Amino acid sequence: MRLVFMGTPDFAVPSLRALVNGGHDVVGVFTQPDRPAGRGKNLKPSQVKVAAEELGIPVFQPKKIKTSEGIQLLRVLAPDSIIVVAYGQILSKDILQLPPKGCINVHASLLPAYRGAAPIHWAVMKGESHTGVTTMLMDEGLDTGDILLKQEVPISNEATTGEIHDELAALGGGLLIETLRELEMGSLIATPQIGESNYAPLLKREHEGVDWSRKATELHDQIRGLNPWPGAFSTFRGENLKIWRSMPFSWSDKDLETEGFAREVTAEPGQIIEMLGTGLLVQTGNGILRIIEVQPAGKRAMSARDFFNGRHGQIGEKFN
Template sequence: MRIVFMGTPDFAVPSLRALVNHGYEVVGVFTQPDRPAGRGKKLKPSPVKSAAEELNLPIFQPVKLKTAEEIQRLRELSPDCIIVVAYGQLLSKEILDLPPQGCINVHASLLPAYRGAAPIHWALIRGETRTGVTTMQMDEGLDTGDILLTRDVPISEEETMGEVHDKLASLGGDVLIATLRELEKGTLRSVPQTGESNYAPLLKREHEQLNWTSGAVELHRQIRGLNPWPGAFTVFRGENLKVWRSTVFPSEKNQVTEKAAPEDCIPSSGQILAVSGDGLLVQTGNGTLWLLEVQPAGKRPMSARDFFNGRHGQLGEQFS
């Protein structure tokens, strides 16, 4: 089977490698143009481009895929199927109709849940306990095509977005190959999406700041859901502070703290109540959050305790 592969970020790389490892003829890899990165703003290739170069595959990086020139290029490649994994550009109906076996998308959610650009982030932020991978027969809508195969996995209470991402990226390659095997055997069946759907929009700066009037559970989910990118942050003494790790502090009173605010203190949201272990106990709108790892601007990640001591922090100070 002749395959054109379209993808850009790390998530797509295991799917591309799976195609090559299982003997599929990848006749072209389409990925986004190189982007400036780092302080020097040097052009950096996408992870998919780097993988395609390693695999000696033909690479195409159109700024826009919908032009007549790119559509003609696709016709000349004559793919039996187009595989799309987090490519970053929408496909026109002309492209969707071009390959005899259609266009198949690998999506990092259990559709119709979490359609859109950031399904893994939002699954964690919203407290899902399961997620997965769906292969889908693409149509003109945004992740609305018929479902081909799904595989689900649990999400633990402490897993980060990065950990779930890597698990789903690997699973995506497996589900893609299973989908193509059934397609080749003629046993693949598509099922229209049914049930309640929701949307996983691109993350904005407003999604990254911790609002301490929220509950400890919600804040912990937000921190996990934004680790390792783009990172949740709070403000301490007027400076932004990334927060990488936390846990919800148990309500039981048998936890020993090394240094704590007076018992008659009435805490407010964002107030630092105690130093405990390597972390700081912080009051939220509902419960206490244990901050464990933070990163000041221009510094490396460190324990929250080391940060607090390095700043000569005082109990009762607040994050905002």
């Protein structure tokens, strides 16, 4: 099939490679313009651009795809279908109606759940037990188009957003190939989205701060949901601190050195109540959270125990 591909981050790369490996004719790749990155603010290409150039596919980087120039370029390329995977721009009605077989989106959730820009982060942060990938026939709404195919994956209570991201990216490539195969065979049936929907907005600074008055399980989901980017943060003695790994604490855990440690503890949310070989125990609004790995500002990630010892921390001090 003659295709145009639109995508930007690394999540989209497996889908692009799957199209090429599957024998499809990708006549052009559209991706976001190069952005300043790093301390030197040098322009950095998107991961999709890097992959497309490696594959020998022409790359186009319009600031806005909805202009008359962008639409004319797509008409010249004359794709049978446009494939969109985390492109980062909204397509106009003119573009959506341009390819005869429509515009197909690979979305990292089980639609209609978690429509929006950050579906993987929010699925993990909300403690979902499952997520997945959906291929969808795009319309003018935000991830509201008819569903083509879905594939589900479990989320363990230790999985991070980074781990689920990589799994879904690979899964998306395979599901996209199956979608196009059925589309060419004429066996694909698009079905309207039904059921409860919710929104997965872009992450803001307000989503990253750890509120120790919340439940331990909720904080654990937040911490792993923000790993590896942008990271949950708190402060200790006024020092900013990323928290990368945690686990709700249970007195029944067999690997803990709890002999002689009173199980009845009265402490305030954020207060450190004990240091174990496996991390710091911190009181929350409901339950105790074991903090395993942290990263001080400007430093490398380290075990919470090493951080605490390095600061000569005292039991009873608080995270804020």
